[in-house]
Amino acid sequence: MTECCGPSQPCCGGTPSDYDYGPEPFVSGEVDTFAGPVPRVSTELTDCDAAGMRRVRLGIRRSHYRVRPGLYAIGSPDDTSPVLVTGNYKLTFDVVRSALRSRDVWLLVVDSRGINVWCAAGKGTFSTAEVVRAVRDARLEQVVSHNRLVLPQLAATGVAGHEVRARSGFSVVWGPVRIADAAEFLGSGMKASPGMRRVEFALRERAKLVGVELSVLWRRETLIGVALFVAAAVLLALFAPDALPPVLLAAAALVLGVVAGAAVVPLLLPWLPGRAFSLKGAIAGTLLVAPLLAAGIAEQPAPLWAWGALLGGVTVASYLAMNFTGSSTYTSPSGVEWEMRRAIPLQLVGAVAGVGLFAAGLIAG
């Protein structure tokens, strides 16, 4: 990966002021203001931006994909141009600047610690205090002659509009949920239609999340586990060749369980029965793992160890699907806790029984 695709980063501990944001190839010139020159950003995304997007969508070094907070110009804004506010996750920054192509606006980037607007607002890094600080640091009152900020609606979880006005003098207008609607919003006198205010969770959006959900597969812990498993399988093949097929099938059942929970549930979310994600996951897991075992086992009735493998795969699918609540756009913490208090005891029973049946089946087998 070339240097323009991201700075080499020390880990999370760095305070915002000494964070190494790396090169800024998206800056193309400057706009002069009474507060000094403001960098102008390109609205065209490059191959590097696309490569960075693919990387973070696979969950790789996602928390180190940031742009320097501060004021940027898009097009040729003047003192009457609108000020749009966003966070400093570079994926967000890229989507925003490319959506504002052919417009003249100021873009005030808040230090959301490299986190997207909604999550940052939820965890308090995109906050009233950060917006007030960004306005002050940019000396915004010297850049524009109005006193209005357009904030993304999803920042409202962390930002109180009336407090921003009291503390900065700038009033907050809540923009649309999706930046794709920004042009229409700005063109219609800053009026959002009801549709612009609703969060959706369409197939396209869910599909983008699959890479991050599956990234559990390429975490270091998983890779170490796979290496240990391969070593164990080699030993097994040498000393107990009869046990090898069940062990391989059980491993395949677990992998399919991961795929069911981390990919099938996000993709088929509206069509899987039930409302609890753990239930959707258990159903998707059964649909994937049962045919695999049926195809891989000749004996009738199925041996005990196969039931253990099935239970293991279904439990993994249920657990990972339950964790997908965090990526969804409509689950309440009260609902997730309600679901977890019921699902986790069942998942524990499933895990213990799965391992137990598998081991007992092999020993008896």
Place this chain on the structure above:
Amino acid sequence: MGGLRYIDGVATLELDAEKCNGCMLCTMVCPHAVFVVEDRVARIADKDACMECGACARNCAQGAIALTPGVGCAAAIINGWIHGTEPSCDCG
């Protein structure tokens, strides 16, 4: 939402209509159209759609809205259980 609904009957959202001044901000910041304003007073129209993000309560200058806000994320809640803290994502 394409028919996507979560668990019913659990949301902690409450509205004190006595305090409401009809400013409409709750209808603007809510991502799931939980509120409607009729005759200059807000009403909870779809409580089960509430995801408890807290945007409405934070932006109600009248303090008319009460709820326990948070992230609807199993991993965050497990983190909270393990560390004995409030639910929190491990990511940053």
